[in-house]
Amino acid sequence: MNNNLTxxxxxxxxxxxxxxxYNNIELIERRNKVIQLITDKSAxxxxxxxxxxxxxxxxxxxxxxxYLQQGEExxxxxxxxxxxxxxxxxxxxxxxxxxxxxxxxxxxxxxxIMAETDVMPYTMALRLRAAFGxxxxxxxxxxxRNIRCIKSEYEIxxxxxxxxxxxxxxxxxxxxxxxxxxxxxxxxxxxYLMRKSGSMGIFRTFGQNMDIFMGSILAGDNGQAxxxxxxxxxxxxxxxxxxxxxxxxxxxxxxxxMVDMAGNYKPLMDDMTRSFAIDYAPPLAVKAxxxxxxxxxxxxxxxxxxxxxxxxxxxxxxxxxxxxxxxxFMGTKQQAKFVGHGVGxxxxxxxxxAPRSKEILKTGMAIAIEPKFVLPGIGPVGVENTYIVRxxxxxxxxxxxxxxxxx
Numbered sequence: 001m002n003n004n005l006t007x008x009x010x011x012x013x014x015x016x017x018x019x020x021x022y023n024n025i026e027l028i029e030r031r032n033k034v035i036q037l038i039t040d041k042s043a044x045x046x047x048x049x050x051x052x053x054x055x056x057x058x059x060x061x062x063x064x065x066x067y068l069q070q071g072e073e074x075x076x077x078x079x080x081x082x083x084x085x086x087x088x089x090x091x092x093x094x095x096x097x098x099x100x101x102x103x104x105x106x107x108x109x110x111x112x113i114m115a116e117t118d119v120m121p122y123t124m125a126l127r128l129r130a131a132f133g134x135x136x137x138x139x140x141x142x143x144x145r146n147i148r149c150i151k152s153e154y155e156i157x158x159x160x161x162x163x164x165x166x167x168x169x170x171x172x173x174x175x176x177x178x179x180x181x182x183x184x185x186x187x188x189x190x191x192y193l194m195r196k197s198g199s200m201g202i203f204r205t206f207g208q209n210m211d212i213f214m215g216s217i218l219a220g221d222n223g224q225a226x227x228x229x230x231x232x233x234x235x236x237x238x239x240x241x242x243x244x245x246x247x248x249x250x251x252x253x254x255x256x257x258m259v260d261m262a263g264n265y266k267p268l269m270d271d272m273t274r275s276f277a278i279d280y281a282p283p284l285a286v287k288a289x290x291x292x293x294x295x296x297x298x299x300x301x302x303x304x305x306x307x308x309x310x311x312x313x314x315x316x317x318x319x320x321x322x323x324x325x326x327x328x329f330m331g332t333k334q335q336a337k338f339v340g341h342g343v344g345x346x347x348x349x350x351x352x353x354a355p356r357s358k359e360i361l362k363t364g365m366a367i368a369i370e371p372k373f374v375l376p377g378i379g380p381v382g383v384e385n386t387y388i389v390r391x392x393x394x395x396x397x398x399x400x401x402x403x404x405x406x407x
Contacts, residue, residue, distance in 0.1 A: 044110035114140035166263040167400035183246035215261030223380035226334035253279040256379035271368035273384030288373040292382035295371040340369035
């Protein structure tokens with residue numbers, strides 16, 4: 001099977017300097033994994049439509065359908081932009097034109113098709129199934145996320161580069177703070193600093209109820225506020241249309257400030273949280289913050305390829321109980337039941353370090369571990385780092401001061 005495509009669009013990929021062709025080895029290997037998935041699931045074709053997975057498999061985004069079929073070359077069925085051309089690029093207006101093209105070119109019409117039905121609109125799924133006369137439309141969403149969660153050394157290099165920039169931005173946080181600030185004013189300055197440092201400004205997530213802009217700043221008792229969004233901590237937000245994060249809380253003496261702003265400096269993100277105290281740190285904040293570091297150290301020592309993800313959650317939970325901090329662990333009014341997650345093109349990739357997780361750590365996974373505590377009357381504290389899973393253990397790529405810094 002020829003897994004190459006010819007196209008003439010010019011792509012400026014500063015982060016992927018060698019990916020100046022769709023025929024790049026890294027991209028071909030990714031597409032081959034999907035071809036293997038088709039075989040493993042006894043399907044006949046896979047249709048990719050989500051921007052994140054089109055990017056993963058093509059190196060750029062278009063509106064349309066990436067068509068992968070056993071024994072055939074991949075085809076880009078493109079609705080827009082209109083400047084992508086090539087022998088395996090077909091301009092279309094609607095999905096019904098896909099089987100028409102296959103018939104015209106004497107290609108088989110698949111009856112068992114994989115598609116991203118977790119994210120594909122229901123009406124689109126119905127149209128595709130009807131257009132192909134498909135017997136079955138298998139869900140490829142989880143399978144694609146499982147493919148993406150194992151990073152190549154090339155991808156890990158990009159994440160390390162992002163983490164280095166992320167750390168350099170966090171080191172400048174003390175210069176951003178001004179007495180009398182609110183959390184929103186602080187976040188605005190952080191966002192400005194991030195964009196100047198190359199942040200793309202997008203916080204790509206998977207799933208519903210995940211709206212967020214560039215990250216989260218939590219201060220004082222706003223750290224206790226429950227949110228409908230599925231992040232580690234909440235915050236009431238500045239408006240009912242975005243009920244998460246900073247809400248205008250004044251940064252007062254003796255309270256804490258948690259910075260969890262996105263490491264979106266490259267297409268593959270890292271994730272990092274650092275905590276600060278205004279003027280001084282109350283003893284309970286100092287203790288809880290150190291326990292967060294202790295949890296990270298304990299997990300780093302015990303985790304490696306083959307470790308059950310749930311085991312790491314229970315380890316973190318037990319350490320918090322041993323230090324009589326379990327009532328503050330991962331929230332108060334609404335406690336998050338996970339302590340870490342995968343990260344990559346999206347901020348919330350497999351695996352999830354949760355008590356009911358059945359996932360096993362595998363070499364090449366990138367995981368963010370974030371043991372956090374919310375202290376009533378004080379605020380949130382804790383540290384989050386991103387690690388690469390290796391055969392022998394975890395490699396921390398977010399190298400930055402972990403102490404509770406006084407502002």
